[in-house]
Amino acid sequence: MKIRFVLFVILIVIISSKQNVVKAQDTVRRVFDIGRLDSINSEILKEKRFLQVFVPQGYKPGSTDKYDVLYVLDGGNWNTGLINKVQQFVEGEGYMPPTIIVSVLGIDRIKDFTPTHINDWKTSGGAANFLGFIKDELIPYINKTYPSNGDNALWGHSLGGLFVINSMLNEPNTFKSYIAVDPSLWWEDGYIQKLAPAKLPALAGLNITLFISGREGPAGESMKIASMDTVLNKMAPAGLTWKHINYPDETHSSVRLKSIYDGLKFSYGWHNGQIEFHPMNGIVSKDKPIKVWYFGDTAKAYYTIDGSQPTISSAKVQPEINIDNATKVTVKQFSNRSRYDKIKTGEFTLEKALSPVSKQKNMQAGGFHYAYYEGEWDSTANFKTLKPQQEGITTADFDIDKLPRKNNYALVVDGLLEAKEDGYYIFVLDADKGSKLYLNNRLLIQWEGSYSNRTYSYILPLEKGFHPFRLEYLHKNEDFKLKLSYLTPGALNAKQPIPIPADLQYSAR
Numbered sequence: 001m002k003i004r005f006v007l008f009v010i011l012i013v014i015i016s017s018k019q020n021v022v023k024a025q026d027t028v029r030r031v032f033d034i035g036r037l038d039s040i041n042s043e044i045l046k047e048k049r050f051l052q053v054f055v056p057q058g059y060k061p062g063s064t065d066k067y068d069v070l071y072v073l074d075g076g077n078w079n080t081g082l083i084n085k086v087q088q089f090v091e092g093e094g095y096m097p098p099t100i101i102v103s104v105l106g107i108d109r110i111k112d113f114t115p116t117h118i119n120d121w122k123t124s125g126g127a128a129n130f131l132g133f134i135k136d137e138l139i140p141y142i143n144k145t146y147p148s149n150g151d152n153a154l155w156g157h158s159l160g161g162l163f164v165i166n167s168m169l170n171e172p173n174t175f176k177s178y179i180a181v182d183p184s185l186w187w188e189d190g191y192i193q194k195l196a197p198a199k200l201p202a203l204a205g206l207n208i209t210l211f212i213s214g215r216e217g218p219a220g221e222s223m224k225i226a227s228m229d230t231v232l233n234k235m236a237p238a239g240l241t242w243k244h245i246n247y248p249d250e251t252h253s254s255v256r257l258k259s260i261y262d263g264l265k266f267s268y269g270w271h272n273g274q275i276e277f278h279p280m281n282g283i284v285s286k287d288k289p290i291k292v293w294y295f296g297d298t299a300k301a302y303y304t305i306d307g308s309q310p311t312i313s314s315a316k317v318q319p320e321i322n323i324d325n326a327t328k329v330t331v332k333q334f335s336n337r338s339r340y341d342k343i344k345t346g347e348f349t350l351e352k353a354l355s356p357v358s359k360q361k362n363m364q365a366g367g368f369h370y371a372y373y374e375g376e377w378d379s380t381a382n383f384k385t386l387k388p389q390q391e392g393i394t395t396a397d398f399d400i401d402k403l404p405r406k407n408n409y410a411l412v413v414d415g416l417l418e419a420k421e422d423g424y425y426i427f428v429l430d431a432d433k434g435s436k437l438y439l440n441n442r443l444l445i446q447w448e449g450s451y452s453n454r455t456y457s458y459i460l461p462l463e464k465g466f467h468p469f470r471l472e473y474l475h476k477n478e479d480f481k482l483k484l485s486y487l488t489p490g491a492l493n494a495k496q497p498i499p500i501p502a503d504l505q506y507s508a509r
Contacts, residue, residue: 042133051104096265108126183223208241219251268335285353290348296331310343325350356419367398367507372388388412418504424460428457433480
């Protein structure tokens with residue numbers, strides 16, 4: 001009878017999910033998959049257990065992509081439907097990666113989630129068996145059957161939250177993150193709080209996270225979460241990153257929504273956006289230091305300037321990093337999942353300022369020369385041997401959007417750039433794959449960016465005068481627009497790049 005009831009519940013979930021899709025009116029709304037209904041025969045539990053598995057929408061069967069897995073207790077639409085929606089939102093905002101969600105459908109939650117037997121709860125005390133099922137049967141099955149990368153998180157509410165913390169204490173290596181939503185830590189007069197002191201030392205160095213949510217007020221206090229805080233404050237080892245939030249004006253049920261959002265974000269400790277500092281690379285002159293400006297989130301970001309990889313013992317990133325010699329700047333932003341730590345490096349060499357060249361008589365101000373080529377190109381293209389479909393001058397009213405094609409073309413811009421003063425110049429480029437910027441026949445930037453890493457920059461010292469300039473813009477993706485700007489010595493501190501004025505662009509006429 002229990003199995004029939006579970007199947008009935010699953011059927012209702014599937015039907016309601018389809019109805020929700022039909023009702024959707026927003027044409028840009030992401031439709032949530034109903035997942036795959038699956039099952040596993042457990043030798044440990046001596047029963048068949050059902051589950052729903054949701055793979056990321058971007059996954060294509062046969063690809064080599066692998067994903068983290070979130071295991072949801074008390075599965076079904078009540079919890080997993082909500083988690084699916086919130087996870088998609090958190091992922092879309094850049095706070096976590098695409099994730100497989102495994103909805104573990106229940107049969108007897110009192111038996112499965114409680115660590116000890118209490119006479120008033122007849123079936124209680126089966127948590128050890130249920131944890132064995134998850135660890136030794138379910139996770140291996142998911143890893144074998146679905147594109148899992150082996151990094152797992154466990155989510156549970158109420159008695160499920162009790163099970164989450166009990167699992168962390170007894171089998172801490174099973175999951176990277178533990179999310180306990182309003183956990184029933186009142187169980188057997190604080191059983192978990194009494195167990196924790198003996199178990200917590202074994203978590204040292206494992207680099208796992210624990211997120212606990214609760215509620216303000218008498219109802220929240222009755223869950224006895226505060227006593228767990230006391231234990232964690234005294235005994236949580238290095239390697240356990242934990243957080244407890246009490247939400248005001250929430251019920252035991254409604255607290256799930258905020259807990260899912262905050263718990264998932266905390267599990268990763270990501271900070272939205274990429275590591276961003278400018279200039280990214282360049283040349284430093286002797287006895288003329290420069291500043292590298294950091295524009296990213298400084299939380300958990302550390303740096304080195306000696307070529308070594310930063311650790312949490314390295315210097316913490318500041319808005320400005322001073323450089324006065326040949327240097328490799330390396331910035332690393334740490335997350336709560338080392339797999340997703342971010343790192344970026346900039347190379348700065350020690351050289352003299354670039355010398356100008358003589359301006360030929362036929363070179364006139366008012367714009368660089370440009371040549372337009374149609375076709376698909378890569379960084380190996382030699383445009384000197386090709387005939388352009390169109391040529392002209394990049395005058396003040398030149399508009400790249402008025403070229404014949406929107407993509408699959410190349411634009412080669414060259415001429416002389418006039419530097420009005422000695423000193424450091426920073427060139428800033430947004431472009432497309434394989435695009436190159438040269439000055440004095442020296443490659444400064446080869447653009448290999450992405451949607452989240454569009455802007456490249458380079459600093460170098462120039463002597464006053466004329467410098468050969470060349471830009472090869474290879475345009476394939478309509479979204480990656482060309483944008484070239486620079487900072488002159490007198491405007492460096494403003495940090496506001498401007499387009500190169502047309503009257504400083506010279507070309508043969």
